[in-house]
Amino acid sequence: xxxxxxxETVDDILSRMDxxxxxxxxxxxxxxxxxxxxxxxxxxxxxxxxxxPGLRPSSIGIEAQKAALDNNVAAIYPNIAGERPIKEAASRxxxxxxxxxxxxxxxxxxxxxxxGCYNLFLEIKQMNxxxxxxxxxxxxxxxxxxxxxxxxxxxxxxxxxxxRAEKLGPKLEEYLSKGNIGAIIYSNPNNPSWVCLTxxxxxxxxxxxxxxxxxxxxxxxxxxxxxxxxxxxxxQPPYQVSVxxxxxxxxxxxxxxxxxxxxxxxxxxxxxxxxxxxxxxPRLRELYGMGRMGDNYVLTYLYAASSGTSHSAQYAxxxxxxxxxxxxxxxxxxxxxxxxxxxxxxxxxxxxxxxIVYDRDNEMPIADxxxxxxxxxxxxxxxxxxNLLRCGVSAITLNTAGSDQSGIRACVSALSTPDxxxxxxxxxxxFETLANE
Amino acid sequence: xxxxxxxETVDDILSRMDxxxxxxxxxxxxxxxxxxxxxxxxxxxxxxxxxxPGLRPSSIGIEAQKAALDNNVAAIYPNIAGERPIKEAASRxxxxxxxxxxxxxxxxxxxxxxxGCYNLFLEIKQMNxxxxxxxxxxxxxxxxxxxxxxxxxxxxxxxxxxxRAEKLGPKLEEYLSKGNIGAIIYSNPNNPSWVCLTxxxxxxxxxxxxxxxxxxxxxxxxxxxxxxxxxxxxxQPPYQVSVxxxxxxxxxxxxxxxxxxxxxxxxxxxxxxxxxxxxxxPRLRELYGMGRMGDNYVLTYLYAASSGTSHSAQYAxxxxxxxxxxxxxxxxxxxxxxxxxxxxxxxxxxxxxxxIVYDRDNEMPIADxxxxxxxxxxxxxxxxxxNLLRCGVSAITLNTAGSDQSGIRACVSALSTPDxxxxxxxxxxxFETLANE
Numbered sequence: 001x002x003x004x005x006x007x008e009t010v011d012d013i014l015s016r017m018d019x020x021x022x023x024x025x026x027x028x029x030x031x032x033x034x035x036x037x038x039x040x041x042x043x044x045x046x047x048x049x050x051x052x053p054g055l056r057p058s059s060i061g062i063e064a065q066k067a068a069l070d071n072n073v074a075a076i077y078p079n080i081a082g083e084r085p086i087k088e089a090a091s092r093x094x095x096x097x098x099x100x101x102x103x104x105x106x107x108x109x110x111x112x113x114x115x116g117c118y119n120l121f122l123e124i125k126q127m128n129x130x131x132x133x134x135x136x137x138x139x140x141x142x143x144x145x146x147x148x149x150x151x152x153x154x155x156x157x158x159x160x161x162x163x164r165a166e167k168l169g170p171k172l173e174e175y176l177s178k179g180n181i182g183a184i185i186y187s188n189p190n191n192p193s194w195v196c197l198t199x200x201x202x203x204x205x206x207x208x209x210x211x212x213x214x215x216x217x218x219x220x221x222x223x224x225x226x227x228x229x230x231x232x233x234x235x236q237p238p239y240q241v242s243v244x245x246x247x248x249x250x251x252x253x254x255x256x257x258x259x260x261x262x263x264x265x266x267x268x269x270x271x272x273x274x275x276x277x278x279x280x281x282p283r284l285r286e287l288y289g290m291g292r293m294g295d296n297y298v299l300t301y302l303y304a305a306s307s308g309t310s311h312s313a314q315y316a317x318x319x320x321x322x323x324x325x326x327x328x329x330x331x332x333x334x335x336x337x338x339x340x341x342x343x344x345x346x347x348x349x350x351x352x353x354x355x356i357v358y359d360r361d362n363e364m365p366i367a368d369x370x371x372x373x374x375x376x377x378x379x380x381x382x383x384x385x386x387n388l389l390r391c392g393v394s395a396i397t398l399n400t401a402g403s404d405q406s407g408i409r410a411c412v413s414a415l416s417t418p419d420x421x422x423x424x425x426x427x428x429x430x431f432e433t434l435a436n437e
Numbered sequence: 438x439x440x441x442x443x444x445e446t447v448d449d450i451l452s453r454m455d456x457x458x459x460x461x462x463x464x465x466x467x468x469x470x471x472x473x474x475x476x477x478x479x480x481x482x483x484x485x486x487x488x489x490p491g492l493r494p495s496s497i498g499i500e501a502q503k504a505a506l507d508n509n510v511a512a513i514y515p516n517i518a519g520e521r522p523i524k525e526a527a528s529r530x531x532x533x534x535x536x537x538x539x540x541x542x543x544x545x546x547x548x549x550x551x552x553g554c555y556n557l558f559l560e561i562k563q564m565n566x567x568x569x570x571x572x573x574x575x576x577x578x579x580x581x582x583x584x585x586x587x588x589x590x591x592x593x594x595x596x597x598x599x600x601r602a603e604k605l606g607p608k609l610e611e612y613l614s615k616g617n618i619g620a621i622i623y624s625n626p627n628n629p630s631w632v633c634l635t636x637x638x639x640x641x642x643x644x645x646x647x648x649x650x651x652x653x654x655x656x657x658x659x660x661x662x663x664x665x666x667x668x669x670x671x672x673q674p675p676y677q678v679s680v681x682x683x684x685x686x687x688x689x690x691x692x693x694x695x696x697x698x699x700x701x702x703x704x705x706x707x708x709x710x711x712x713x714x715x716x717x718x719p720r721l722r723e724l725y726g727m728g729r730m731g732d733n734y735v736l737t738y739l740y741a742a743s744s745g746t747s748h749s750a751q752y753a754x755x756x757x758x759x760x761x762x763x764x765x766x767x768x769x770x771x772x773x774x775x776x777x778x779x780x781x782x783x784x785x786x787x788x789x790x791x792x793i794v795y796d797r798d799n800e801m802p803i804a805d806x807x808x809x810x811x812x813x814x815x816x817x818x819x820x821x822x823x824n825l826l827r828c829g830v831s832a833i834t835l836n837t838a839g840s841d842q843s844g845i846r847a848c849v850s851a852l853s854t855p856d857x858x859x860x861x862x863x864x865x866x867x868f869e870t871l872a873n874e
Contacts, residue, residue: 028736052513052514053512053513054512055512056509056512057509057511057512061511062506062507062511065506065511065749066503066506066507069499069502069503070499070503072493072494073701074494074498074499074502074699074700074701074702074750074753075490075491075492075493075494075698075699075700075701076489076490076700076701077489077694077700077701078701078703110743111548111552111703111742111743111746112743112744114740114741114742114743114744115548115742115743118741118742118743122587143740143741143744146737146740146741147741149724150559150737150738150741151741257514261512262511262512263511263512263513263514264510264511264512264513264514264515264747264748264749265511265747265748265749266515266548266743266744266745266746266747266748287586299465300583300587301587303551303580303583304551304555304580304583304584304587304588305548305551305552305555305742305743306547306548306549306551306552306555306703306742306743307549307551307580307703308703309548309703310701310702310703310747310750311701311702311703312502312701312702312749312750313511313747313749316511
């Protein structure tokens, strides 16, 4: 890429695609624009927009799934509450890596955490008519906001950037004290900012959940990927920090997509605290003849949504969970590659005048992982993304993830070969020239 | 089983399980009651309640799925619109066995037809605010009514028993003329009655869909299983009859669960007519920035619900669809076993004084297939099911499927060994004695 693509070319493509403001484009639109720019310019782009795993999964899962298929599970409806082996393996895994006690009966496999979260939103809305709302601690995963919208779940959110540490409690209280919020959702580590809420901050969230009788929905899509401490040893501290230490009002979501690079088979786990699983809601009893949250999650919501999830893939995930617990599969080491790529490319960005936007977890510099965020000298989201596109770099802007900051999210998952680092370096040099014109 | 179980024992179990009226029990409650009765009495039951496939699937699907796993598809997110091979195979399959033209782009794999139908209901409700309702041609699959309830989709229904042939049109018109119905849903062959709507009746439905701008949702869970004519030859008449011959306002659902005995992997296909796939709805554009029904089905509804369905299982179903089209897999012959079991056990029921409730498709006696319905000399649903349970036979009552008739649904899928026919004979003899006391 010797020359930036002209502004006219970019504007022309955006206009043809009916995109009025490129900084508001969805990931999908972004991919379409990038494909078209690659075609028109004849230049390959550096793709930082897509969050797909991109590593090869352990053969342990694949071999277990093939064995299950040979064992005729494809013929037989899966138990909607989940097959025994995956429920038991997940219970051990949660003890080994989060140090929380969640019995097998409270763990339900779903068609990815997407299905898990979707049906939690719907149930929370229906079970508690006075408190149907969800509070998003932003920035966050845009797909979860789409879910709330499709389901008509009222939602509110705030950007955690200005509300870390001792400022978090009062900010949460501002929303929860209104009494119409049934759940708080956040991911840890966070997509898109890779912010990791600290143990102290999780205590604050737990205390607020207790005080206002609200459920913490803890999305562990990137479980144990805060590589600043070694979370890879089963049954040994340090553990993945979790709100489950501070409240019984929690539900965790654990997906196989990123931690085991098993996104294709759509497998996630919804892990209810025993209190939440067994808690009785009169409104659910009125509607469906059963009162307990867990029973309704399985027999009302998941039954209607898909009647269970791939029978054979449950055996794949069960095998990987057990292998991790038995120290035969170092899933944390397997994904450390993402941290390596982040360290290299952050340095490239910084060398060309960019800064990390979400740069600290209170006193600690942020970890290197699947995502990070960068901005450039006060450039607006729109100018930043337009200039990056002109220089062959694609990404999504932070405002699409509910952030108030200017910047982009960079995902390192597609940076699978070293030549892409050189390409990024070259393209950002071009960007710097363009920005200083 | 020498003696019926006492009425007190049955009543005691029902009361412990909080079931006030056994004739209103769900399948799941029914299974629980039966398990408890088996435990208490020490007698094995004849299970006619459960509709699970129970045949061994073709190795073509299993081998294709294993090959896909070896090819690393587990690592890669599936295309939410479906992987190319299954979309193309399904398009060929629909031409070969239904003689309808549905392009690959209009065919979307889902997590079983359950997910397919659920998201159709939700989209139909949202896209057409004046016509959010669904009309069920009953008797029907109770799970689809649960879906409407969970989603808050208004629904109406009528029992087709009294409205076959020339009576069907006026009955449909009675509902559709009110203007608040967006879709009609029915299965063909029908669960639970095995009624097969005739080509003439489907023409009537098609004409009504055209007249009132309503969508026909055609559930082909039991595609080509009307064994009265040979529907097994690809690209040769007779074909599976379908409303697609008479209207462009159709969406078909084809599930791998029963036709390929592949229920475990949760794979179905939603097949839009080209007209419906591309049709623009202003309300969808307002809500989601895209107007077309098909685009929203994929990018709004399925994206939120689960972001696609098992990547490897799509290759299994693709292989079976292609093998069927290429005359290398006779899926119709594979499931004829159900017809054989139905013929044998219907004779046993009739010999003990039972009658087939839904006994004719107009002039033709009903086909032998996966389900049939039986009643006994005017006995009410409650007395019938109570006495059958006392004599070691479990089933669900017709009223739970929206039928106005007294009787039970018998499913032959669990009758996998000849000794079960003898057991049924013995237990129904006991029933006859009990009924004539």
